[in-house]
Amino acid sequence: MTDASTAKDRVVESEWGGGRSPLNVSWNKLMMWLFLISDALTFGGLLGGYAMLRMASPPGSWPNQSEVFTISLVAVMTFILICSSVSMVKALSAIRHGNRSGLRNFLALTILGGLAFLGMQAYEWTKLITEGMSLRGNPWGAAAFGPTFFTTTGFHGLHVTGGVILLSIVLIKGLRGRYSVERNEGVELVGLYWHFVDLVWILIFTFLYLL
Amino acid sequence: MTDTQKETHREPRYMLVWLWLLILTVLELVAVYLRLPRGIFVTVLVILALMKAALVAAYFMHLRFERLTLVFIALAPLIFGVILLVGLMPDSLWRIVH
Numbered sequence: 001m002t003d004a005s006t007a008k009d010r011v012v013e014s015e016w017g018g019g020r021s022p023l024n025v026s027w028n029k030l031m032m033w034l035f036l037i038s039d040a041l042t043f044g045g046l047l048g049g050y051a052m053l054r055m056a057s058p059p060g061s062w063p064n065q066s067e068v069f070t071i072s073l074v075a076v077m078t079f080i081l082i083c084s085s086v087s088m089v090k091a092l093s094a095i096r097h098g099n100r101s102g103l104r105n106f107l108a109l110t111i112l113g114g115l116a117f118l119g120m121q122a123y124e125w126t127k128l129i130t131e132g133m134s135l136r137g138n139p140w141g142a143a144a145f146g147p148t149f150f151t152t153t154g155f156h157g158l159h160v161t162g163g164v165i166l167l168s169i170v171l172i173k174g175l176r177g178r179y180s181v182e183r184n185e186g187v188e189l190v191g192l193y194w195h196f197v198d199l200v201w202i203l204i205f206t207f208l209y210l211l
Numbered sequence: 212m213t214d215t216q217k218e219t220h221r222e223p224r225y226m227l228v229w230l231w232l233l234i235l236t237v238l239e240l241v242a243v244y245l246r247l248p249r250g251i252f253v254t255v256l257v258i259l260a261l262m263k264a265a266l267v268a269a270y271f272m273h274l275r276f277e278r279l280t281l282v283f284i285a286l287a288p289l290i291f292g293v294i295l296l297v298g299l300m301p302d303s304l305w306r307i308v309h
Contacts, residue, residue: 023281033285040288044295052299056306066243078236086229089271093222195271199264206260210243211253 032189036196039159043200046152047207053144063140065209068133070124077120078205084113085198088167088191095174095184103179103187107171110194114164121157125150149208156204159197166190228270235263 023030054062065071087109094102128149132139138146170190173179179187239259242252269275274282 022278023284024278025281033281037285037288041291044288044292048292048295048299051296052303055300055303058307071240071243075236075240079233082229082232082236085267085271086225089225093225192272195267198271199267202263202267203260206239206256210239211256 026185028185028189029192032192036192039196040200043152043155043203046155047203050148050152050208053148054142057142057144061142063138063142063145068128068140069209070127071209073120073124074205074209077117078201080113080116080120081198081201084110084117085195087113088194092184092187092191095179095187096181098181100174100177100179103174104171107167107174107187111164111167111171114160114167114194118157118160118164121153121160125153152204152208156197156200159200163190163194163197166193223270223275225270228266232263232266235259235266 025033087106091103091106091110094100094106133146133149135147135150137143167190170186173186239256242255242259247255268285272285274285
């Protein structure tokens with residue numbers, strides 16, 4: 001049996017592999033995860049601030065969300081985003097099996113879901129703003145209601161917009177045949193970002209709209 | 212030099228995960244409709260939300276099949292979030308009193 005292991009092979013196979021890092025993911029994937037974690041902390045700050053300001057408001061002064069928001073619409077938005085996460089994961093699965101048209105179709109569906117979500121969010125925002133809700137006040141109760149809502153959902157909406165742009169870039173690259181069974185990390189990474197955006201929305205939906 | 216780390220596990224049943232996410236969302240809306248006492252309502256919704264988040268993280272973001280260290284790294288913001296909330300409590304209570 002020939003000893004084919006070079007020094008590099010031994011390094012790669014060691015516990016702190018260097019070649020595949022101790023976490024067994026590529027550098028690209030690890031960096032995306034670290035970015036997502038930093039983003040999670042940012043959203044955590046926004047949600048923490050919301051919690052603090054709401055708890056600090058005089059008891060009973062916080063507007064009744066089911067009267068102010070169209071909860072049915074927001075529930076549909078949540079559903080759409082969840083579905084878009086499924087189409088995203090199916091897109092990755094497709095290209096991992098070499099299915100280029102599957103990648104294209106499922107990515108397109110994901111983008112459509114994101115656009116639908118943004119459209120509905122814009123509609124809800126417009127309705128609230130015309131009813132007098134702003135960063136400075138609102139006609140229903142505590143002054144902190146407006147700024148906490150708009151900054152948190154606005155920051156999230158910005159993430160969805162960025163995600164739609166990223167997904168479009170990946171779709172264009174996919175149409176140009178840049179991805180294959182072996183080379184599809186870009187799809188995986190944009191998927192991680194998109195699932196993160198969905199995950200944050202799940203929390204925002206619960207804490208800002210329902211609770 | 213090819214990447215030899217292939218998917219050695221069966222692909223998760225994504226539609227099953229989707230179904231559970233749908234069920235949990237409906238349960239959240241039912242909880243709102245039931246007008247439960249505040250304490251129970253908050254607890255139920257937080258648990259349901261965390262379950263949904265865990266499903267997305269585990270199966271869509273693939274954490275179920277990654278090294279445990281990466282899972283812990285990903286969970287770190289949750290711990291910091293709790294610390295943040297606990298740390299802000301005195302400020303909230305002060306604001307109510309004053």
